[in-house]
Amino acid sequence: MKNRILVTGGAGYIGSHTAVELQNAGYEVIIIDDLSNSTADSIDGIERITGKRPIFEKLDCNDFVALEALFQKYEGISGIIHFAASKAVGESVQKPLLYYRNNLNSLINLLDLMPKYKVSGIVFSSSCTVYGEPDQNPIDETAPIKPAMSPYGNTKQINEEIIADFIKSGADIKSIILRYFNPIGAHPSAEIGELPNGVPQNLVPFITQTAIGVRQELSVFGNDYNTPDGSCVRDFINVVDLAKAHVIAIDRMLGNKSDDKVEIFNLGTGNGLSVLQLINVFEKVSGEKLNYKIVGRRGGDIEKIWADPVKANTVLGWTAKETVEDTVLSAWKWQLKLREKGIM
Numbered sequence: 001m002k003n004r005i006l007v008t009g010g011a012g013y014i015g016s017h018t019a020v021e022l023q024n025a026g027y028e029v030i031i032i033d034d035l036s037n038s039t040a041d042s043i044d045g046i047e048r049i050t051g052k053r054p055i056f057e058k059l060d061c062n063d064f065v066a067l068e069a070l071f072q073k074y075e076g077i078s079g080i081i082h083f084a085a086s087k088a089v090g091e092s093v094q095k096p097l098l099y100y101r102n103n104l105n106s107l108i109n110l111l112d113l114m115p116k117y118k119v120s121g122i123v124f125s126s127s128c129t130v131y132g133e134p135d136q137n138p139i140d141e142t143a144p145i146k147p148a149m150s151p152y153g154n155t156k157q158i159n160e161e162i163i164a165d166f167i168k169s170g171a172d173i174k175s176i177i178l179r180y181f182n183p184i185g186a187h188p189s190a191e192i193g194e195l196p197n198g199v200p201q202n203l204v205p206f207i208t209q210t211a212i213g214v215r216q217e218l219s220v221f222g223n224d225y226n227t228p229d230g231s232c233v234r235d236f237i238n239v240v241d242l243a244k245a246h247v248i249a250i251d252r253m254l255g256n257k258s259d260d261k262v263e264i265f266n267l268g269t270g271n272g273l274s275v276l277q278l279i280n281v282f283e284k285v286s287g288e289k290l291n292y293k294i295v296g297r298r299g300g301d302i303e304k305i306w307a308d309p310v311k312a313n314t315v316l317g318w319t320a321k322e323t324v325e326d327t328v329l330s331a332w333k334w335q336l337k338l339r340e341k342g343i344m
């Protein structure tokens, strides 16, 4: 048995896919999640895919006492992957305190406990949103951090600084910061996928829920951006590809394969696709006509951003492999499975 890994937010979208890949690689996975934007059904899904049920505790990382009790209950946790966070750009503009409280306290609590419980490293779930509106694309890790476009983005910037400052202060831990672009799609088994509680804030679950009739119409936020078709451009990255990068990061961190105590990697495909182009891909692979209308811009949105993933390609030996067509189709199959099960 390999090391014990704590996955915060592991019942959620990216966390559940990462738990699968960790278990497939032989790691023992402990998931904690407050289920504020997920359900424990994903734990069943992880078990169906891997044949092994991860340890699961319903727990809010903001609850320091409960978190410390967890480290006492499960001794020998060697690494953490920290996904647990509020993550909707638009909502963060409306509810900034919720975002600052959730996203900053949870990281501080984890870091605080790591040295005491001899946890050697933390992989942090960051976002390309830390770059703000890029001067040029594709964007690599050396690009300046610009003022955040939203409180959500700001929490990611501050969290990256908190990690760096803590390590600079002499804390004996390592960290790998992964800046995701736009993760989409689902596991090919359709056993796990993206299922936010309530109305989806992210594009793809809103598309698939509209196509299946749960939502009436998709609003496309803006067609007056300085992009080829006027809608925002993103780097849509397959969630299983993304999950695999976390296993590589954990192997690297726990295997002390780098002398750097903090490393940062972009995780993206290197290709930009507009919101309207993604809708076209969806219509093509699903055979469904999507009901959508153009509305005004959404607060906090970046106009266009896509990754230069060369550092992850060369240093981690990781490359995004899945096509956007297969990825969008996997999201649709997940939606169809939810319908078949009567969940949505």
Ligand code: UD1
Binding pocket: 087, 088, 089, 127, 128, 129, 180, 181, 182, 183, 201, 202, 203, 204, 206, 218, 219, 220, 221, 222, 232, 233, 234, 275, 298, 301, 302, 305
């Ligand atoms: C942002 C981050 C991303 C992070 C994600 C977490 C950026 C560039 N990216 O993604 O790294 O993982 O938050 O939530 O900041 N849209 C619509 N209609 C909808 C929903 C979305 O038109 O109903 C549009 C948005 O305006 C945006 C695009 O689709 O242009 C993608 O939106 P979304 O899926 O919410 O992700 P980001 O905000 O880009």
